Amino acid sequence: MKIPNPYYISDYKLPLIEYFVFGLSVDCVVFGYHEGEIKVLLIQREAEPYRGHWALIGDLVEPEQNLHDASNNVLEKLTGLKNIFMKQFFTFGSLDRHPLGRVVTVGYFSLVKSISYHPIASSWAKSAEWFNINDLPELAFDHHTILLKGIETLKNEVRHKPIGFELLPSKFTLLDLQLLYEALLGYKFDKSNFRKKILEMNILKPLNEVKDNVSHRPAKLFKFDEKRYRQLEKEGFSFEL
Amino acid sequence: MKIPNPYYISDYKLPLIEYFVFGLSVDCVVFGYHEGEIKVLLIQREAEPYRGHWALIGDLVEPEQNLHDASNNVLEKLTGLKNIFMKQFFTFGSLDRHPLGRVVTVGYFSLVKSISYHPIASSWAKSAEWFNINDLPELAFDHHTILLKGIETLKNEVRHKPIGFELLPSKFTLLDLQLLYEALLGYKFDKSNFRKKILEMNILKPLNEVKDNVSHRPAKLFKFDEKRYRQLEKEGFSFEL
DNA sequence: TCAAAAGTGTTCCGAATACACCCATGC
DNA sequence: GCATGGGTGTATTCGGAACACTTTTGA
Numbered sequence: 141m142k143i144p145n146p147y148y149i150s151d152y153k154l155p156l157i158e159y160f161v162f163g164l165s166v167d168c169v170v171f172g173y174h175e176g177e178i179k180v181l182l183i184q185r186e187a188e189p190y191r192g193h194w195a196l197i198g199d200l201v202e203p204e205q206n207l208h209d210a211s212n213n214v215l216e217k218l219t220g221l222k223n224i225f226m227k228q229f230f231t232f233g234s235l236d237r238h239p240l241g242r243v244v245t246v247g248y249f250s251l252v253k254s255i256s257y258h259p260i261a262s263s264w265a266k267s268a269e270w271f272n273i274n275d276l277p278e279l280a281f282d283h284h285t286i287l288l289k290g291i292e293t294l295k296n297e298v299r300h301k302p303i304g305f306e307l308l309p310s311k312f313t314l315l316d317l318q319l320l321y322e323a324l325l326g327y328k329f330d331k332s333n334f335r336k337k338i339l340e341m342n343i344l345k346p347l348n349e350v351k352d353n354v355s356h357r358p359a360k361l362f363k364f365d366e367k368r369y370r371q372l373e374k375e376g377f378s379f380e381l
Numbered sequence: 382m383k384i385p386n387p388y389y390i391s392d393y394k395l396p397l398i399e400y401f402v403f404g405l406s407v408d409c410v411v412f413g414y415h416e417g418e419i420k421v422l423l424i425q426r427e428a429e430p431y432r433g434h435w436a437l438i439g440d441l442v443e444p445e446q447n448l449h450d451a452s453n454n455v456l457e458k459l460t461g462l463k464n465i466f467m468k469q470f471f472t473f474g475s476l477d478r479h480p481l482g483r484v485v486t487v488g489y490f491s492l493v494k495s496i497s498y499h500p501i502a503s504s505w506a507k508s509a510e511w512f513n514i515n516d517l518p519e520l521a522f523d524h525h526t527i528l529l530k531g532i533e534t535l536k537n538e539v540r541h542k543p544i545g546f547e548l549l550p551s552k553f554t555l556l557d558l559q560l561l562y563e564a565l566l567g568y569k570f571d572k573s574n575f576r577k578k579i580l581e582m583n584i585l586k587p588l589n590e591v592k593d594n595v596s597h598r599p600a601k602l603f604k605f606d607e608k609r610y611r612q613l614e615k616e617g618f619s620f621e622l
Numbered sequence: 623t624c625a626a627a628a629g630t631g632t633t634c635c636g637a638a639t640a641c642a643c644c645c646a647t648g649c
Numbered sequence: 650g651c652a653t654g655g656g657t658g659t660a661t662t663c664g665g666a667a668c669a670c671t672t673t674t675g676a
Contacts, residue, residue: 162444164403164474164485203402203483207474231472231487233405233448242444244405244485246472315654332657333639356653357646556627573630574666597626598673 163243166211167198167283168226169290170219172255173307176323178273179255180287183218183265189239190280192266196287198245211248219259219268225306226250229293230286237282249290251306298324302343302379305364313351313359314338321381341379343369404484407452408439408524409467410531411460413496414548417564419514420496421528424459424506430480431521433507437528439486452489460500460509466547467491470534471527478523490531492547539565543584543620546605554592554600555579562622582620584610 170181182194197218201210207228215221226248233244261268271277273291276284298304304320318334338344345365350358369379411422423435438459442451448469456462467489474485502509512518514532517525539545545561559575579585586606591599610620 162403162405162442162485164405201403201474204476206476207472207485228472231448231469233442233487235445235447244403244448244487246474246485313655330639330641331655332641335656337638354654355648357648357655359655554628571666571668572628573668576629578665595627596675598628598675600628 163238163241164201165198165243165245166201166207166214167196167245167247167286168211168215169229169247169249169287169294170197170215170221170224170252171249171290171294171307172252172270173320173323174255174270176319178323179270180273180276181219181252181255181259182269182271182277182279183261184267184269185264185280186266187264193280194271194277195280196283197265197268200243201246207246211246211250215250217263218261218265220262221250221252221259224250224252225303227297227303230289232282232286234282245286247286247290249294251294251303253306254309295324299381300379302364302369310363311347311349311361312363313361315359317362325381337381341372341377343372343379402483404479404482405442406439406484406486407442407448407455408437408486408488408527409452409456410470410488410490410528410535411438411456411462411465411493412490412531412535412548413493413511414561414564415496415511417560419564420511421514421517422460422493422496422500423510423512423518423520424502425508425510426505426521427507428505434521435512435518436521437524438506438509441484442487448487452487452491456491458504459502459506461503462491462493462500465491465493466544468538468544471530473523473527475523486527488527488531490535492535492544494547494550536565540622541620543605543610551604552588552590552602553604554602556600558603566622578622582613582618584613584620 172179172181181197183197185191185193185195197215199210199214199217201207205213208226211226211228212222212224215224215226227250228246228248230247231244232247235242237243237245255270259268259270273287276287278284279287298321304317304324307320308316314335315331317338318329318331321334322328343365344362345368347361347363349361351361413420413422422438424438426432426434426436438456440451440455440458442448446454449467452467452469453463453465456465456467468491469487469489471488472485473488476483478484478486496511500509500511514528517528519525520528539562545558545565548561549557555576556572558579559570559572562575563569584606585603586609588602588604590602592602
């Protein structure tokens with residue numbers, strides 16, 4: 141759709157102002173992990189366009205809002221989730237991606253620690269649900285493209301940066317961690333070697349607790365030692381798996 | 382600056398339309414390589430705002446232009462460079478980054494094969510020059526931030542993807558390649574080991590030519606075998622240096 | 623014959639791999 | 650005691666690092 145009537149800012153009257161007519165949005169690919177499966181959070185739209193379709197969590201950016209805030213706000217507004225790891229990954233600007241005009245969208249991906257509670261749909265979201273990334277519904281706009289790019293980015297990042305921990309609860313066992321990475325990367329690790337490698341990195345803090353209520357030897361719990369990681373990173377260490 | 386008068390599209394009359402008021406631009410961090418130094422191409426602005434300042438190669442995106450085209454076009458328009466490797470890396474959207482209003486900019490980085498000829502400044506660029514990345518002038522807007530992020534991205538990408546070849550002429554010697562990577566990554570390689578590693582990847586096509594006019598044994602020339610690389614990538618090979 | 627860079631070969635070491643084995647717990 | 654996952658030890662292999670060496674050219 142062609143947008144008429146260029147908009148002028150009176151003080152400057154520069155020709156460049158005629159292009160101040162874009163729409164801008166953010167869309168968040170929210171990843172979760174549960175029992176060996178990578179999930180993504182989608183909402184069902186209760187607003188036009190694409191009312192009733194499943195979509196990524198996103199909305200138009202307000203004129204006085206910066207991008208990172210916008211992505212956090214929209215996530216909270218539509219699902220109630222707060223203080224979530226979030227990272228910009230790509231900006232999508234095809235001419236025809238929005239039926240109402242030229243809207244460019246900045247893609248973020250987020251990782252949430254626990255998907256065991258159900259997110260609360262609010263604002264114009266009719267419902268919010270976790271979907272397995274291998275079993276997705278049809279999506280609004282170009283959200284399928286955005287989602288695929290998000291998955292690709294996650295799979296790349298996860299090997300070079302310790303962001304995987306964002307998907308686990310703060311206390312986890314080494315097997316939890318191993319199963320997560322196996323799900324993310326799509327291949328198996330040797331148990332002994334995986335433990336050796338991750339422990340030698342010195343970025344896990346062992347807790348004096350064990351996971352109980354299990355009918356076998358209980359596993360020790362660990363947490364990610366972020367302070368230590370930052371320190372090691374400064375000294376030239378780089379996470380690789 | 383607060384932008385008044387929300388813009389409405391008459392057919393829909395949705396409240397979301399009031400946010401269709403953003404400016405959108407692209408900025409290209411153009412890298413070159415010459416005699417062991419990483420360079421970046423800057424233009425001197427002959428337009429307001431920041432007239433006379435050095436800046437990245439960028440401009441507002443036209444309403445009917447997609448982002449990738451926009452970045453290619455602006456590079457050609459301002460410097461005459463065509464068919465250049467180009468990749469989106471980050472989008473910058475701070476509220477105060479443009480003095481005339483809310484302009485969000487999409488950052489691209491480009492790698493050019495030869496900086497031996499002088500780029501031609503045109504359109505509203507007064508001049509265009511290569512600067513060593515360690516000796517930069519003061520830059521317009523938030524271009525210094527964008528440039529730093531671009532450099533960071535280049536240094537990351539170059540280790541995992543064979544994009545470094547874009548900075549060399551199409552025929553090069555193994556030592557050329559080694560010196561390039563040493564400049565990019567900031568450390569030395571052992572000659573023998575570097576050769577062994579790169580040749581074992583099977584992504585270089587040896588030519589039956591040598592570099593001459595040198596007062597020592599002439600080196601064999603190679604070119605990057607892109608077809609072969611694509612093939613190997615499909616089979617699971619990944620470039621690492 | 624000498625300088626300078628091209629190009630090769632070999633040893634050494636540490637990290638990744640494969641795999642076997644023992645341990646603690648609930649039932 | 651046995652099933653189940655937790656947790657450890659070790660021999661072998663492979664790739665990278667270090668470094669010494671030979672080759673080819675122009676002057």
